[in-house]
Amino acid sequence: MNLESIPLQAFLTVSSILFCIGIWGLLNSRNAVRVLMSIELMLNAVNINLMAFSSYIDNNLIQGQVFTIFVITVAAAEAAVGLAILLSLYRNRVTVDMESFNLLKW
């Protein structure tokens, strides 16, 4: 497909916006599940970046697509372990409020 119609900058801008939304959610969510969702959003933004660069700049070797597959793998592992940690936190403290996990606070 001829990709000249959509500029590379459009993909990069979308992924920047998605990444910043993810950071905002990470900083402001009270619910621990929503924090995990924000991390997934940020990982997706990074994946969009890698895919766009792979199609526009490295369109013959497409190493960016291989990297995206590895990022997807790591994200799946991260989600599984993160939700297991969340479950055991919930068993210990009977809440998912991020403000109550303050054992390491100064």
Place this chain on the structure above:
Amino acid sequence: MSIAVTTQIICFSVLSLVIILGALGVILLESIVYSAFLLGGVFMSVAGLYLLLNASFVAAAQVLVYVGAVNVLIIFAIMLVNKKEDLKPIDNIKSRRIISTSICLTLLSLLIRVDLSNIWRLADPQASIGEESTIRIGEHLFSDYLLPFEVASILLLMAMIGAIVLARRDVMNEDISTGLPVDQELIEKSNEPLLMKKN
């Protein structure tokens, strides 16, 4: 795949709009269940962007792994920890919101400035392998990326074992500290958690 230029632009605009609005919904909506389903929509739209970029294999992997596994896992987690609780209000919430929003906006403006001002050295579109990308990914995975590919399998095994160990319920009949029988339900209601007493 050959799509007309106008169709491409329309597809890209609709997908980007769905991604950004969906992501805003994920972090802003009150109900966490709505957030989880919107997250699934965002993942599907990202897969659509990958299709637009001629990467059908990665789009399929995105749908299978993110929508099929990660999103289902998140919905299960919501089901397991879904308890209505009245959150304690934070006293300095306003200054926190202002600081975090300004940090995010600054980062966003920085990123967009870099995106737009940098001169990207685009490759020749004629050299693109287009629909052959799945074959090329297979070649990469079994030649120069063979070691990361194998390490990824070990990582997945470790994550699986770790998740089982962390989320497993202790099969003990009585509590060590109190000597009371442990209820075998998912949520331990009757026992006062030890760590809560600190607050």
